[in-house]
Amino acid sequence: xxxxxxxxxxxxxxxxxxxxxxxxxxxxxxxxxxxxxxxxxxxxxxxxxxxxxxxxxxxxxxxxxxxxxxxxxxxxxxxxxxxxxxxxxxxxxxxxxxxxxxxxxxxxxxxxxxxxxxxxxxxxxxxxxxxxxxxxxxxxxxxxxxxxxxxxxxxx
Amino acid sequence: xxxxxxxxxxxxxxxxxxxxxxxxxxxxxxxxxxxxxxxxxxxxxxxxxxxxxxxxxxxxxxxxxxxxxxxxxxxxxxxxxxxxxxxxxxxxxxxxxxxxxxxxxxxxxxxxxxxxxxxxxxxxxxxxxxxxxxxxxxxxxxxxxxxxxxxxxxxxxxxxxxxxxxxxxxxxxxxxxxxxxxxxxxxxxxxxxxxxxxxxxxxxxxxxxxxxxxxxxxxxxxxxxxxxxxxxxxxxxxxxxxxxxxxxxxxxxxxxxxxxxxxxxxxxxxxxxxxxxxxxxxxxxxxxxxxxxxxxxxxxxxxxxxxxxxxxxxxxxxxxxxxxxxxxxxxxxxxxxxxxxxxxxxxxxxxxxxxxxxxxxxxxxxxxxxxxxxxxxxxxxxxxxxxxxxxxxxxxxxxxxxxxxxxxx
Amino acid sequence: xxxxxxxxxxxxxxxxxxxxxxxxxxxxxxxxxxxxxxxxxxxxxxxxxxxxxxxxxxxxxxxxxxxxxxxxxxxxxxxxxxxxxxxxxxxxxxxxxxxxxxxxxxxxxxxxxxxxxxxxxxxxxxxxxxxxxxxxxxxxxxxxxxxxxxxxxxxx
Numbered sequence: 001x002x003x004x005x006x007x008x009x010x011x012x013x014x015x016x017x018x019x020x021x022x023x024x025x026x027x028x029x030x031x032x033x034x035x036x037x038x039x040x041x042x043x044x045x046x047x048x049x050x051x052x053x054x055x056x057x058x059x060x061x062x063x064x065x066x067x068x069x070x071x072x073x074x075x076x077x078x079x080x081x082x083x084x085x086x087x088x089x090x091x092x093x094x095x096x097x098x099x100x101x102x103x104x105x106x107x108x109x110x111x112x113x114x115x116x117x118x119x120x121x122x123x124x125x126x127x128x129x130x131x132x133x134x135x136x137x138x139x140x141x142x143x144x145x146x147x148x149x150x151x152x153x154x155x156x
Numbered sequence: 157x158x159x160x161x162x163x164x165x166x167x168x169x170x171x172x173x174x175x176x177x178x179x180x181x182x183x184x185x186x187x188x189x190x191x192x193x194x195x196x197x198x199x200x201x202x203x204x205x206x207x208x209x210x211x212x213x214x215x216x217x218x219x220x221x222x223x224x225x226x227x228x229x230x231x232x233x234x235x236x237x238x239x240x241x242x243x244x245x246x247x248x249x250x251x252x253x254x255x256x257x258x259x260x261x262x263x264x265x266x267x268x269x270x271x272x273x274x275x276x277x278x279x280x281x282x283x284x285x286x287x288x289x290x291x292x293x294x295x296x297x298x299x300x301x302x303x304x305x306x307x308x309x310x311x312x313x314x315x316x317x318x319x320x321x322x323x324x325x326x327x328x329x330x331x332x333x334x335x336x337x338x339x340x341x342x343x344x345x346x347x348x349x350x351x352x353x354x355x356x357x358x359x360x361x362x363x364x365x366x367x368x369x370x371x372x373x374x375x376x377x378x379x380x381x382x383x384x385x386x387x388x389x390x391x392x393x394x395x396x397x398x399x400x401x402x403x404x405x406x407x408x409x410x411x412x413x414x415x416x417x418x419x420x421x422x423x424x425x426x427x428x429x430x431x432x433x434x435x436x437x438x439x440x441x442x443x444x445x446x447x448x449x450x451x452x453x454x455x456x457x458x459x460x461x462x463x464x465x466x467x468x469x470x471x472x473x474x475x476x477x478x479x480x481x482x483x484x485x486x487x488x489x490x491x492x493x494x495x496x497x498x499x500x501x502x503x504x505x506x507x508x509x510x511x512x513x514x515x516x517x518x519x520x521x522x523x524x525x526x527x528x529x530x531x532x533x534x535x536x537x538x539x540x541x542x543x544x545x546x547x548x549x550x551x552x553x554x555x556x557x558x559x560x561x562x563x564x565x
Numbered sequence: 566x567x568x569x570x571x572x573x574x575x576x577x578x579x580x581x582x583x584x585x586x587x588x589x590x591x592x593x594x595x596x597x598x599x600x601x602x603x604x605x606x607x608x609x610x611x612x613x614x615x616x617x618x619x620x621x622x623x624x625x626x627x628x629x630x631x632x633x634x635x636x637x638x639x640x641x642x643x644x645x646x647x648x649x650x651x652x653x654x655x656x657x658x659x660x661x662x663x664x665x666x667x668x669x670x671x672x673x674x675x676x677x678x679x680x681x682x683x684x685x686x687x688x689x690x691x692x693x694x695x696x697x698x699x700x701x702x703x704x705x706x707x708x709x710x711x712x713x714x715x716x717x718x719x720x721x
Contacts (some may be wrong), residue, residue: 025240027389028453053370055455056481058466071453071464071481076383079453102370102489106481125193139205139669201589201630202668218664224593224689268596287603294600305593305689 001049003029003078009049014041030081038084039094045072046099051080054096057106059114061142066091066116086116095120113140184500187546192495194488207478212238212312212447215475222480224305225268228254228261229458230465230480231310236391237454237467238312238475242447250314251393252434256327257301257309258392259423259430263334264293265459266416266423269511270341273413276504277354278544281558282341289337292330299323314440324431335424340564342417345410353552355410359494359506362407369490372483373461374419375510377403378411385457397429409509416511445473458483460511484512501546503539580612581703584622584646588639588675590629593689594656598626601692608696611703619645624702627675630658630665636678643679651682651702655695660684 006029007021020032033041045051051072058069066086073079086093093110095118097103107118108127115138129139138144183191203222207215220231232254239246267290274282294304300323301307309315319327345351361371366379376383382403386394402418404411447469456463461483470476487510494506547553587595601608602615616622619642631639643652654675657663662673675681682705685698 024452030451052367055370055462055486056464056466056479058477058479060468060477060479069466071466076385076388076462079389079455081453100370101368102486105485105489139202201632201665202670203665206665206668221591221593221664221688224591224596227591227593284604287600288605291600291603291605304691305597 001074001078003027006049006078006080010041010045013044017041027078028081029078030083033082033084035084035086035093038082039096042070042082042096043099045080045082049080050074052100054100054102054106055079057103057110059110059116059140061114061140063142064088066114068093068110068116070096091116093118097121112138114138115141182495182500182503187499187501189495189498189500189503192492194491204478204480207475209474211445211473212475215478216310216312217308219478219480220306220308220310222482225265226261226458226460226463227306228257228309229456229463230482231307232258232392233454233456233458233463233465234467234478234480235310235312236456237452237465238447238469239443240452240454241450241467241469242312242444244313244441244443246314247438247441248393248435249318249437250439252430253315253317253319253439254310255392255394255397256319256427256430256434257297257307259426260293260297260300260327261307262423262459263420263427264290264297265511266420267293267334269416269459269508270413273409273505273508276508276540276543277554278547279351279554279557281561282344285337285561286341289334292333296327296330299326311440311443313443314438316440318439319434327427328431331424331427335421338417338420338424342421344561345413345417348557350552350554350557352410354505354547355408355413356406357408357410358498358502359409359412359509360407361490361494363405365493366407366490369493370486371461371490372486373458373511374412374415375461375487375490377401377415379407380405383462385455385462389455391454391456393430396433397426399426409505412509446471447473447475460484461487484510488512499546500539501543504543580614581623581699582614582616582621583624583626583699584616584619584642585626585628586639586642588627588629588631588635588659590656590658594628594659594687597689597692598628598655598695601695606692606696608692608699611696611700613699619643620647622646623650624699625650625652625679626655627652627659627679628655630662630668630671630673631675631678632670632672636672639675639678651706652679653683653685653698653702654681655685655698656690657686657688660686663688 003023003026007023010017010021010031014037016034016037017031022030024030031041051074053073053076055071055073058071060067065088068084068086070082071079072082084093091114093116095103095107097107097120104121104124105127107121108124110116111118112126112129182189203218206218210218216231216234219234220227222230267286271283271286271290274280274286297307298304300319301309301317309317361375361379363380366376366381371379371381372383380403382401384401385391386399387401399422402415402422404414406414449469449471451466451468454465454467463483464481466477466479467475468477491507491510495503498506585595585598600606625643625646627639643650652675654660658665659675662671665671666673672678683698683702685694687694
């Protein structure tokens with residue numbers, strides 16, 4: 001399936017995705033998905049469009065909001081990047097593990113490094129930080145400074 | 157599921173054989189593993205955060221040191237993302253040189269793996285000989301790039317060193333030697349019953365499971381997932397080169413061995429093609445210090461599988477976000493499946509067979525003490541030796557094969 | 566120095582048993598350490614043998630930068646070694662933290678935790694440098710007067 005066909009299918013199926021699908025270049029499609037519609041789009045992409053492999057989940061602090069990008073691929077060829085925005089005060093997202101078992105570790109990383117709450121994950125080890133990492137410290141947030149923590153570590 | 161009544165054995169984080177810290181928790185019933193879980197995070201160094209505080213060039217130096225075995229993979233993957241955002245067109249010669257180093261890296265990595273796998277099952281002569289052969293490619297990398305490991309060949313916009321006629325000849329000579337040796341290792345893998353007994357039917361990951369769990373690289377290709385970023389999403393000069401994607405349906409450790417051996421042969425062919433076809437021209441174009449706002453996802457077929465880098469630029473000299481998803485992180489999730497209902501004796505080779513590169517996976521160092529509730533802490537070496545002894549009791553003994561290999565070489 | 570001490574010292578010099586510990590390194594130094602043991606460089610001709618447990622080792626070969634978390638594990642390993650024992654920092658990261666100095670979670674070189682007897686810089690330290698460092702350490706043992714600490718009986 002070509003990039004143009006994928007874009008067309010998404011825009012036809014989901015009215016709210018009109019103007020939200022960008023073909024950056026061959027093999028790279030970026031889609032801005034409203035949070036409330038995320039599960040719908042995700043399930044469709046995985047089940048109907050066969051983007052069966054979840055290569056990674058990237059979370060980032062965009063200062064005014066959090067962004068989570070789900071990098072899905074189809075037969076390894078085309079990467080469909082689904083981007084959602086989460087509010088800063090209470091960032092929450094539902095786990096996609098039911099559709100992609102490999103999401104587990106990527107979602108735990110979102111929790112540890114950015115403090116994004118991912119609901120629906122089973123009990124398990126955190127990743128990648130240690131159990132005694134101080135609560136409320138999220139290294140990948142823009143306002144978290146490494147040297148402050150480093151000094152505290154030295155003084156501890 | 158870890159159930160009560162099973163004996164739990166925590167293994168790690170210090171284990172001499174794998175050389176990197178990580179932790180596995182195994183539940184045993186008798187000699188069979190009923191459940192396992194992996195605890196990662198020991199190598200987490202905070203590289204992604206560090207990249208945000210450094211310029212792109214400084215970041216490149218850091219990214220290369222995510223992993224010493226596949227440093228060129230990370231370096232190239234990163235630099236490709238930046239070049240895509242900035243719209244930099246890298247000259248053909250530079251792309252070919254990147255491909256050359258990439259394939260030489262794959263060769264060194266797969267030979268390294270062969271040795272480590274041999275060590276895990278008690279076939280130590282294989283370790284000695286493959287690592288001795290590996291020195292041929294280490295020398296080539298050192299002459300071409302100035303270092304045996306962590307090559308520093310990439311820069312934004314191209315590469316930093318060119319290749320001379322003499323170096324081209326040396327590379328071809330080296331490849332000839334390695335190809336002969338590899339052919340022997342392939343014969344070994346196909347015909348030696350001791351090896352077959354140890355590797356076949358071990359660490360099984362069905363095609364369906366491999367797909368569900370997104371196994372990448374040789375691990376996925378051994379379970380019939382014929383995906384290779386070099387073919388699916390070509391980068392550097394792969395679109396102009398001729399090679400096969402090696403995939404088998406064995407779904408076990410033996411399959412992973414066959415795939416890596418096959419890939420070695422393909423790499424030799426690729427290196428020869430690169431030397432033959434490399435175009436003339438500059439090796440570098442000037443790149444801006446400030447990278448315009450934009451984002452890119454770069455993919456690369458590292459020796460262990462798909463490496464993925466996401467970079468977002470914001471018009472300054474420093475990136476806004478750098479995300480690295482190394483291949484081992486994708487594959488480690490299959491390990492629990494592979495260990496299910498298998499013997500403890502198989503654990504070392506099953507884990508070694510995904511070619512784990514934990515420093516690729518966790519780039520922030522953290523460690524946890526072995527389970528506070530557990531009185532049994534077993535060093536990896538103990539499990540490795542137990543595995544070798546267990547198989548010896550069942551007639552799988554590498555003493556004869558060790559002697560045979562020594563005599564031959 | 567008593568006769569016994571001289572003999573023990575001589576055997577220590579002639580056949581040091583080494584424990585390799587990776588404190589979160591990128592593996593480059595680690596594979597060079599193993600390469601030093603393979604036929605081309607052959608550290609074993611100096612009697613160097615790689616051991617699996619701290620209790621059997623005379624020299625602790627450390628690679629990688631140290632963090633607060635791995636500190637306790639590193640200390641424990643060091644404590645389990647019997648006297649006399651020596652620590653060798655292999656690679657620039659082990660010497661000073663290297664490129665990771667300043668990263669959150671990284672304290673610095675091995676000497677922020679343990680007394681280091683030899684520093685082998687390099688990124689990575691090449692097998693030749695590793696051999697050079699180990700040989701220099703062995704030579705220095707010849708020159709230094711030994712302490713009167715009783716060495717635990719080996720339990721192998």
